[in-house]
Amino acid sequence: MNVTTIEVIVSVLVLFGVILALISAFGLVRLPDVYTRSHAATKSATLGVLVTLTGAFMFFGLEEGFFSIRLVLGIVFVFLTAPVAGHLVCRAAYRSGVPLDKRTVQDDLEPILGTQEERQAENKERHRRPHS
Amino acid sequence: MFDVVLLISLLLLTLSILVGLYRVIKGPSMPDRVYALDLIGINMIALIAVFSIYMRSTAYLEAVLLLGILAFIGTVAFAKYIERGVAIERNDD
Amino acid sequence: MKANDVILQTVTKVVSFIILSFAAYLFFAGHHDPGGGFIGGLVTASALVLLFLAFDIRTISNGIPINYRLLVGIGLAVSTVTAVGSIVLGFPFLSHTFEYVDFPLFGEIELATSVLFELGVVLTVVGGTLTIILSISEDV
Amino acid sequence: MTNIIILLLIIPLITGLVLIFFRNHLRLQRWTSLISLIINGIVAVVVIQHVHIQGTQTLNLGGWEPPFGIVIVADMLAMLLVLATIIVAITCLLYAFKTIGEERERFYFYTFFHFMLVGVMGSFLTGDLFNLFVFFEVMLLSSYVLISLGGGKRQLRESIKYVLVNIVSSMFFLVAIGYLYGITGTLNFAHMSMRIAEAGQDGLITTVAIFLMLVFALKAALLMYFWLPGPYGAPPMAISALFAALLTKVGIYAIFRMFSLVFYHQEGMTHQILAWLGIITMILGAIGAAAHWSLRKILAYNVVVAVGFMIAGFAIFTTTSMAGSVFYIVHDMLVKALLFILGGIMIGLTGTDKLREMSGMIRNHAALGWMFFIAALALAGVPPLSGFMGKLLVLHEAIGEGFYVIAAVGLITSLMVLYSVVKIFINGFWGENQLSVEDEKMSTKGTLLPCAILTVLVIGMGVGAEFVSPYIMQAAEVMSNPSLYIDAVMQITE
């Protein structure tokens, strides 16, 4: 492959990733409550950064002939951890009783974990006595 | 042409970081802020990757993994704090 | 009800090895490239902190029984001994030397005495960081 | 020969390290500390003799030539201060054996004690600005730990203030280093001095010099002493004595070094400011010392007065006046340690530091009383004692050079200092004896030994001034003639 072809491929990858990141950032602002925002913050942002990193990896690998283990590790790392982080924050939000949007039609967890007020009260109690 | 694309990408990433910053400041709840911080961290990873392509230098690539580690640990600690009221548990029972 | 952290714990088991290998890479890169003992130590400490976050203090302390305060002392001692060693051998304080050695499998490898000094730095940083973090979280 | 200088720093460092591993062996910890300090003192004496005969000694760490490498410089000023540091450390250690308490000893008291000595002596010996910062921080970090160790409520509260002030001033120190490096492109004192001498000290450099002066003034409690009385009154007296004798002196040494070696071209500007800072500090400190009725507060304000006097003596900027300042700084380290230890014994006996609540101790503790009296006289500068020579030289030069304000303020504050210390003496030792031996909170057994050592030294330094003054004059010679220092560091031989 000559240089321009590589540049085109890398450009497409980077632009795609960046636009995904931008979309997810706007989603973080525009969506109504924390549970819907979690979609924006974790799914699309992760995909965006993965695509961008792949672009960088291809650039260094193909044009400069430099196979960067660090980037591969970075890609694997972000791929593994970003969903887990999203899951943890989302669970923490639900358990600490952050309210759902008014337009929500169904909440399957409510019978198990209690109503929003109960969860809020429990969370306040946990914060007061951390080592119960 | 390639450099212009990269510059535009840098600009867009900066914009998305700023947009995330709005969510950090506004809230309204703690998990919202944590999500926004996580997003900022991930966007910074992308920023460094694009920047190192722009500089044609591999010297910045350590920071990719390093920022990923820091963002993940920060998010996990925040999430556990919100949920349990303590980040590191003792398990004394 | 008690929350379970099975997802976090499973991922942590994989991810901590990535972090530790990255720490080792940073540590050995320090002689000619960005990296070194301090950063290597901090990344190692962050792996341990992740373990503490995902599990709890008792589990990890049973699994990795290290007295972190003592680790600071050992690290400082290693660093000082390598620095003082140059005096004993008659060179100025803090002198270091290196040698290119032919290893059978890896080819030529540079061995420098400053790596020993950096090893002390790693131990000190890991010990210090974890002492700080655990002393904040321990006696609530 | 050259490597022997670094022993001064390595011995306490290794001692501190080794003691980490013997946390629960208290007897071993004590003896190791004492023996290592005595060995260090012997090394210091050897180096001083060497410097006295052969002039300033340097050591390039790692074999890098200055200005590229780190250089350790042992000139007479630094070595005198190092020796005084070791003496003070030995006596404070002897006092700490009896009073510091097992809990603190178990919690690495001796380790941090030695680390602090590394910082203090490193600050004296280093030859470049950045390592001055590093050793400052080693010293400060250890002092943070010492001041908050085993803390009760009051101690924690005061140590927060102490830590905060010192962190902020360290940050400004970094800023000043950044500016100086940007302007001169070097950090080695000697090299910096050469660069500034070549290019001339313009307004920008003078501004940075004044900025640096403020940073050191904050550390040395020069004018900005507001933070000092609280934290120096909170920890146990062994630690307070160490702090009072050593920590402010490091800041003063930094001012001496910077303004005699590097920024000596604009005397009219910088040294004038220093003189006025010293004068105001003397006045305010003396007022504080005279006004308070708490033993710890009076002693803390006495530290402030001495700082002002030393800086004022330095600011006259003649060889003789600087000799007076150096004489006074060495004297002050000894006598402040003595006073604080004596005060600590008094507080320990009565259980209070209020002067109005103690009296008549001389009946049971005559030795204590007379040693305090000697210390008080030495502090005020009464002739045969150690304070006299320094004050005489400074006042003589002040009148000779036309600094009448310094002379007048120096004399008046001496009287006020004398008043404040005699106030302690009269209230504490005269009058009805309220305290029988059984009521006393601690016994003086073993604690009088360090006081006796220091008293003998204080008297000896005054009586044997003939013997001491060649060394002092050599230190002042290097200060007033920067090329001596520069030639030694840059290894220029004619």
Added chain:
Amino acid sequence: MEILVSILVGILFTAGLYLVMARSLLRIVLGTAIIGHGALLLMLTTPGLQQGEPPITGGDAVSFSDPLPQALILTAIVINFATMGFFLVLAYRSYKELGTDDMDKLRGTEDD
């Protein structure tokens, strides 16, 4: 570029000093940390921000950047790190011991 960074340093110092003057102890700790970052950035800026290869890795570059500020800053970072860690622990201990993190209540009197 130096001017931009200088403005940033100014902002950092302003923010840090503002936080240091707050009443809450935690804010003071954070404020000192921010001032520390400002000071380090200033150390990087004052000798002039240089274009050029990293001084160690690049073998055949035309211009190198000055290695000394980075070395100084790395040392200063280590020291700041240690100081911050200690200050944080101290603040936490005193919060536990004294039951408040309000500096006004920590002022104290002569007697205790």
